[in-house]
Amino acid sequence: MDDKAQLEMAEGVLLGHAMVHRLAEGLGIRAFFIKGPGSVLQGLREPRISADVDVFVPPSGLGPLLQALQDRGWRERPVDPDTRTFPRHSVTVDHAMWPCCIDIHFRFPGMEKPALDCFEAMWVNTNSLDLAGQKVRVPSKALGILILALHSLRSPESPSCRQELEFLSGLIRQRSAATSLLDVAEETGSLAALRPFLADTLPKGTIQEWPEPSKEWRNRVAAREPGSARLLAILQAPLGEKPLLVWRAVFPRREVLLSKDIYADMTFLGRVAQHRARWARFLQALPRVVSDIRRR
Structure with a gap:
């Protein structure tokens, strides 16, 4: 395909929603779309162009939908296989002929109930929306605010995330919306993960006792740097698991290098250069890593 025939990002994202909707519907998979253009159309986000398609499916729907996309030329993006350090909540696929990627979510960080229970609770809080010539499922206003707030609360120090939280806060000033x-x-x-967002917005006494956030959520919020997440995982791991975690931190698998760049040079000299760059990034980020560990 020549450059003139390639999809623009905005076109690819809209058509990606339509394609995934058709695939999921054909497989009998309940699926709804989060964030992205649907949130803008609902007034939950300020106008922006999304760079990916975010779809939510029940855990049992992940495998079939992923296989259907792979049959159509989409490939799973390499990720760090260390799920202790980086608990998985979605799978990302991309395609050489598409400008955007697709994130298939089967759980969402900050939601502490079992993944299937969360999906069932979310599914009853979805509505239909016309998007790219299709009627797709999207979150209700309340669920949409919840998902966007949790997403931003993972990086509360980011200016864009702070701006989004301020925008969302204005949407729940009405009592009915907050309820x-x-x-x-x-x-x-x-509720535990949402506390920083809701505490200053809700009337005092609305929540009598806030639940405690999970260790996974506390680690995710505290670790602003990848090196922080690895050190936290090593410190919190049982004694017998620490040596392997240290070994993998120093000598990562090829998937770790490819997760940063799928076209990375994987020859011996190429890997040496990537290891050097990786350590340079770690040393540069070391003051922030130390700060993260102390804060946690």
Whole structure:
């Protein structure tokens, strides 16, 4: 395909929603789309061009949908296989002929209930929306706010995330909106993670006792750097697992290098150069890593 025939990003994202919707519907998989253009159309986000398609499916739907996309030329992006350090919540696929990628979510960080229970609670809080000539499922206003807030709360120091949280805060000033949000948060076990967002917005005494966030969520919020996440995982791991985690931190698998660049040079000299660059990034980030560990 020549450059003139390639899809623009905005076109690819919209057509990607339509394609994934058709695939999921044909397989009998319940699927709804989060963030992205749907949130903008609902007034939950300020106008922006998305760079990917975010779709949510029940855990049992992940495999079939992923296989259907792979049959059509989409390939799974390499990721760090260390799920202790980086707990998996989605699978990302891309295609050489498409400008955007697709993120298939089967759980969402900050939602502490079991993944299937969360999906069922979310599914009843979805609506239909016309998008790219298709009627697709998207979150209700309350669920959409919950998902966007949890997404931004993972990086609260980011200016764009702070701006989004301020925008969302303005949407729940009305009591009815706040009540709906609290209902969905309780059903998905998200109150603990949402506390920094809700504490200053809700009337005092609305929540009598806030639940404690999970270790996974506390680690995710504290670790602003990849090196912080690895050190936290090593410090918190049982004694017998620490040596392997240290070994993998010093000598990562090829998937770790490819996760940064799928076209990375994997020859011996290429890997040596990538290891050098990796250590240079770690040393440069070391003051922030130390700060993250102390804060956690």
